[in-house]
Amino acid sequence: MISIQNISKQFGKFKVLNNVSFDCGQGQCIALIGPNGSGKTTIIKSILGMVHPDTGSISFEGKDIASDWLYRNHIGYMPQIGRYPENMSIGQVLDMMKDIRKLPDSQIDHELFEAFNIRALLDKRMGTLSGGTRQKVSACLAFMFSSKALILDEPSAGLDPVSSEILREKILAEKKKNKLIIITSHILSELDELITEAVYMQDGSLRFHNSIQQLQKQTGEGKLARAIAAMIRQQDLQAAKGHTAILTAVK
Numbered sequence: 001m002i003s004i005q006n007i008s009k010q011f012g013k014f015k016v017l018n019n020v021s022f023d024c025g026q027g028q029c030i031a032l033i034g035p036n037g038s039g040k041t042t043i044i045k046s047i048l049g050m051v052h053p054d055t056g057s058i059s060f061e062g063k064d065i066a067s068d069w070l071y072r073n074h075i076g077y078m079p080q081i082g083r084y085p086e087n088m089s090i091g092q093v094l095d096m097m098k099d100i101r102k103l104p105d106s107q108i109d110h111e112l113f114e115a116f117n118i119r120a121l122l123d124k125r126m127g128t129l130s131g132g133t134r135q136k137v138s139a140c141l142a143f144m145f146s147s148k149a150l151i152l153d154e155p156s157a158g159l160d161p162v163s164s165e166i167l168r169e170k171i172l173a174e175k176k177k178n179k180l181i182i183i184t185s186h187i188l189s190e191l192d193e194l195i196t197e198a199v200y201m202q203d204g205s206l207r208f209h210n211s212i213q214q215l216q217k218q219t220g221e222g223k224l225a226r227a228i229a230a231m232i233r234q235q236d237l238q239a240a241k242g243h244t245a246i247l248t249a250v251k
């Protein structure tokens with residue numbers, strides 16, 4: 001559904017993405033993980049057309065995204081930090097987005113709107129909201145338009161435990177509808193039982209892309225956090241062995 005081919009991006013002298021390629025298929029729930037600053041948000045922004053890679057290409061349903069921006073209507077995006085006109089009320093922001101997306105009311109998904117009780121907050125101005133409430137508004141907007149693909153950047157950051165669970169249930173429900181979901185999180189335990197694939201970024205490069213079954217089989221670990229840690233240890237060990245073999249051969 002989304003294909004990322006050899007994308008690189010440099011900000012000034014700093015290479016943020018280095019020849020990254022991977023495919024994201026319909027029905028997959030992909031964890032995009034890696035240390036701070038490894039390039040996860042830059043990948044997401046590249047998919048959304050908010051950052052333009054210096055080289056490489058990205059396609060959505062087989063079409064290069066550079067040639068047609070309408071693909072964006074098929075993606076629900078929840079940013080790490082939602083930025084909205086601070087003087088507008090929640091109700092005005094929701095109405096504005098509905099106007100832009102032009103979807104009939106019957107197709108609008110109000111589930112999170114109801115579950116987070118946003119109705120009671122409609123008159124509150126965006127500039128006065130707590131971080132968690134702002135996240136809830138971002139979540140409502142991401143899921144509201146019944147998009148084929150959902151991209152969620154640290155979706156539970158700042159949410160209270162009950163709201164996090166509501167959002168997790170919603171993600172699970174959307175996964176069952178065969179949507180593509182790409183999700184970043186530093187709390188790997190949140191991703192257990194949710195994701196089908198893990199894409200691990202390090203220093204702007206893709207370190208591995210495995211299905212959860214492959215990861216579990218290769219590491220013998222059931223939980224995502226332990227499987228990722230074991231996978232990295234295995235790869236480091238292999239690299240060290242390769243290094244030693246080269247040194248021995250040179251001697």
Ligand SMILES: Nc1ncnc2c1ncn2[C@@H]1O[C@H](COP(=O)(O)OP(=O)(O)OP(=O)(O)O)[C@@H](O)[C@H]1O
Nearest residue numbers: 011012016034035036037038039040041042043080
């Ligand atoms: N517009 C920009 N100008 C300059 N540097 C940038 C810009 N956007 C991102 N970067 C740098 O690119 C690197 C990757 O940033 P990115 O936000 O993609 O990382 P991340 O993996 O999402 O990190 P985190 O886990 O902290 O959210 C960082 O060092 C960041 O400072």
